[in-house]
Amino acid sequence: MNLLQTIRVALRALRRSKMRSFLTTLGVVIGVSAVIAMVAIGDGANARVQKTFEAMGSNMLIILPGASTSGGAFGGFGSLPTITWDDVRAIQTEVPAVRGAAPILRSVASVISEDLNWTTAVNGTTPDYFVIRNWSAVRGQLFTASDVDAGTKVLVLGKTVADRLFGPGADPVGQQVRVKNVPFQVVGVLEAKGQSAGGQDLDDAVFLPSSTYQAKIQGGLKNVVSGVVFIGAASQADTVRAESQIRALLRDRHRLQPGADDDFSIRNLAEAASAQQEGARTLTTLLAAIAAVSLLVGGIGIMNIMLVSVTERTREIGVRMAVGARARDILLQFLAEALTLSIAGGVIGVVLGLVVAWRLAVSFGWPVLFRADIVVVAVAFSGLVGVGFGLYPAFRASRLDPIQALRFE
Amino acid sequence: MAGPSLIRIEDVARTYVMGDVEVHALQGVTLTVEEGEFVAVMGASGSGKSTLMNLLGCLDRPTRGRYLLEGQDVSRLPNDALAAIRNRTLGFVFQNFNLLARTSALENVELPLLYAGISTAERHARAKEALARVGLSDRADHLPNQLSGGQQQRVAIARALVNRPRVLLADEPTGNLDSRTSVEVMALLQELGRGGITVVLVTHEHDIAEYAARVLVMRDGRVRSDERRTPRPAVPPPPGPHEAVEGRVGP
Numbered sequence: 001m002n003l004l005q006t007i008r009v010a011l012r013a014l015r016r017s018k019m020r021s022f023l024t025t026l027g028v029v030i031g032v033s034a035v036i037a038m039v040a041i042g043d044g045a046n047a048r049v050q051k052t053f054e055a056m057g058s059n060m061l062i063i064l065p066g067a068s069t070s071g072g073a074f075g076g077f078g079s080l081p082t083i084t085w086d087d088v089r090a091i092q093t094e095v096p097a098v099r100g101a102a103p104i105l106r107s108v109a110s111v112i113s114e115d116l117n118w119t120t121a122v123n124g125t126t127p128d129y130f131v132i133r134n135w136s137a138v139r140g141q142l143f144t145a146s147d148v149d150a151g152t153k154v155l156v157l158g159k160t161v162a163d164r165l166f167g168p169g170a171d172p173v174g175q176q177v178r179v180k181n182v183p184f185q186v187v188g189v190l191e192a193k194g195q196s197a198g199g200q201d202l203d204d205a206v207f208l209p210s211s212t213y214q215a216k217i218q219g220g221l222k223n224v225v226s227g228v229v230f231i232g233a234a235s236q237a238d239t240v241r242a243e244s245q246i247r248a249l250l251r252d253r254h255r256l257q258p259g260a261d262d263d264f265s266i267r268n269l270a271e272a273a274s275a276q277q278e279g280a281r282t283l284t285t286l287l288a289a290i291a292a293v294s295l296l297v298g299g300i301g302i303m304n305i306m307l308v309s310v311t312e313r314t315r316e317i318g319v320r321m322a323v324g325a326r327a328r329d330i331l332l333q334f335l336a337e338a339l340t341l342s343i344a345g346g347v348i349g350v351v352l353g354l355v356v357a358w359r360l361a362v363s364f365g366w367p368v369l370f371r372a373d374i375v376v377v378a379v380a381f382s383g384l385v386g387v388g389f390g391l392y393p394a395f396r397a398s399r400l401d402p403i404q405a406l407r408f409e
Numbered sequence: 410m411a412g413p414s415l416i417r418i419e420d421v422a423r424t425y426v427m428g429d430v431e432v433h434a435l436q437g438v439t440l441t442v443e444e445g446e447f448v449a450v451m452g453a454s455g456s457g458k459s460t461l462m463n464l465l466g467c468l469d470r471p472t473r474g475r476y477l478l479e480g481q482d483v484s485r486l487p488n489d490a491l492a493a494i495r496n497r498t499l500g501f502v503f504q505n506f507n508l509l510a511r512t513s514a515l516e517n518v519e520l521p522l523l524y525a526g527i528s529t530a531e532r533h534a535r536a537k538e539a540l541a542r543v544g545l546s547d548r549a550d551h552l553p554n555q556l557s558g559g560q561q562q563r564v565a566i567a568r569a570l571v572n573r574p575r576v577l578l579a580d581e582p583t584g585n586l587d588s589r590t591s592v593e594v595m596a597l598l599q600e601l602g603r604g605g606i607t608v609v610l611v612t613h614e615h616d617i618a619e620y621a622a623r624v625l626v627m628r629d630g631r632v633r634s635d636e637r638r639t640p641r642p643a644v645p646p647p648p649g650p651h652e653a654v655e656g657r658v659g660p
């Protein structure tokens with residue numbers, strides 16, 4: 001009997017008990033679709049983490065004044081300022097792994113347009129900041145280094161602030177707004193960044209030159225940075241090197257004795273990002289492992305039904321042997337039945353899994369990721385399950401003694 | 410015919426071992442059957458008739474002795490070779506028909522051809538031809554449970570014939586049939602015998618054995634008597650109420 005005929009005989013046998021075949025397949029369907037959906041969930045979560053970190057800016061370090069604390073990235077904000085403008089310049093010029101350094105001086109204040117006002121984060125910084133964060137203007141332009149030098153009263157609005165003060169879609173460039181009673185001219189609106197990893201709206205902020213901020217918003221000490229410093233490393237690989245070089249430089253400039261604690265702290269966002277991605281990957285693996293267990297259970301279901309089927313059809317096996325079936329023919333027939341069940345389950349499972357993954361991605365707002373490798377692996381694995389769990393029952397069937405099989409009641 | 414006998418068994422014994430008990434089902438049977446013979450095997454229950462048929466049918470192997478089929482010693486052949494012999498040289502008919510359930514008459518008849526590796530088209534053609542020979546052309550698509558006992562046995566005979574075997578072995582083929590249907594089946598077997606096929610059948614009933622040209626009587630695993638005589642022709646009775654019942658099972 002050739003392969004095609006074997007498959008046809010197997011299909012005919014499966015058709016004879018449709019309900020049972022369907023229920024047996026269901027185990028594999030659930031297993032495979034679970035694997036596909038779970039991997040999609042894990043990948044979706046991963047992609048989301050990646051996206052939020054990309055929004056924050058890649059290859060980024062943040063220097064906070066004061067000793068390191070367990071707070072968030074902005075935990076250093078009430079600390080005594082210890083980093084001077086000279087420190088910032090030294091970092092820019094002396095550390096080769098650094099592409100740019102920009103201070104962020106921040107306070108919360110009301111920004112008032114002609115007839116609306118909105119309380120938001122008011123930031124003083126330098127144009128480097130936008131480079132480090134990969135942030136550009138969608139309307140107008142960013143302020144420049146000469147604005148910082150001259151202390152001009154210009155500012156750039158985050159998307160949320162622009163919408164709140166001027167209405168969505170309006171062009172606020174050239175308009176006036178007031179912050180702490182000082183009139184500023186809007187020169188640009190930043191592109192939307194969305195949420196930070198912590199769920200904070202990154203677009204709910206306005207930015208003005210650091211010199212103007214110090215003169216008009218903050219007052220007080222002028223030679224220290226009363227905020228944090230954002231550092232852009234030349235590449236992701238450079239972040240660790242940049243971190244140690246900056247630490248050495250600052251310790252030297254602050255004349256800290258060996259063994260003394262730093263009077264600043266450095267956060268490595270690239271590392272945090274990769275840690276989070278690592279977590280998402282672990283999640284993917286875990287979910288896939290759980291789903292694989294359900295696929296295994298589906299395989300055991302196939303074995304169970306095949307064993308029952310072999311017992312039930314003992315007489316059929318005897319008849320087939322009596323008319324000339326060899327042990328191999330019987331083995332292949334039952335193996336083909338198990339394989340048909342599992343492969344059919346695998347294919348249906350892939351379709352179902354992709355549909356579920358797609359629905360989940362849509363409802364969670366994740367990017368929809370169809371991974372061909374997982375589909376191939378899932379179908380191959382379900383085939384393996386079919387062979388693995390079908391082999392023993394098929395072998396039992398092929399070993400039957402024809403006379404005993406024919407006598408079987 | 411100058412060649413070897415079609416069937417030749419020499420001092421064949423078959424002993425079943427069940428725990429410490431040994432059952433000597435056959436104890437030294439020697440027998441020759443020539444091509445074209447029509448042999449009935451009789452004997453009390455437990456005398457070893459089925460055991461002998463299973464050996465002749467290559468479904469079982471003798472514990473001792475030789476079995477020459479077409480001159481070839483088949484008693485020591487590997488399983489696959491025996492399967493091939495069952496497929497090509499022998500046709501088996503059982504008391505309980507042994508048709509595959511939920512499988513049409515045609516597909517049941519095709520079964521041996523499937524294992525002979527014959528193409529689908531030829532399988533259909535030959536199975537239809539075999540069904541026609543047993544007078545069941547119009548029942549090809551019926552399932553076994555849509556056929557009467559006599560019809561089921563005729564399908565089983567068609568299945569045994571379809572790969573053109575030299576020997577037809579039938580273990581109590583009429584055991585589950587009423588006397589009228591039994592005569593029909595015997596008429597069919599006689600007709601096949603006239604066509605040249607060798608028939609060995611087991612029966613308990615003397616009137617069935619009368620249709621055979623040679624009758625073997627067994628007792629306690631041995632052949633007691635072996636006589637040849639003129640067989641009575643099996644003439645099926647005219648269709649009666651029985652046929653009317655069968656007629657209802659139609660498409």
Ligand SMILES: Nc1ncnc2c1ncn2[C@@H]1O[C@H](COP(=O)(O)OP(=O)(O)OP(=O)(O)O)[C@@H](O)[C@H]1O
Pocket residue numbers: 425426427432433434452453454455456457458459460461
């Ligand atoms: N598989 C077996 N295991 C053990 N003993 C067996 C087996 N098959 C048959 N026997 C024994 O062998 C003897 C012959 O059995 P066999 O089936 O050949 O008898 P038989 O002549 O066909 O009887 P019946 O007319 O009732 O069918 C019996 O005593 C039976 O109990």
Ligand SMILES: [Mg+2]
Pocket residue numbers: 458459460580
């Ligand atoms: Mg018997």
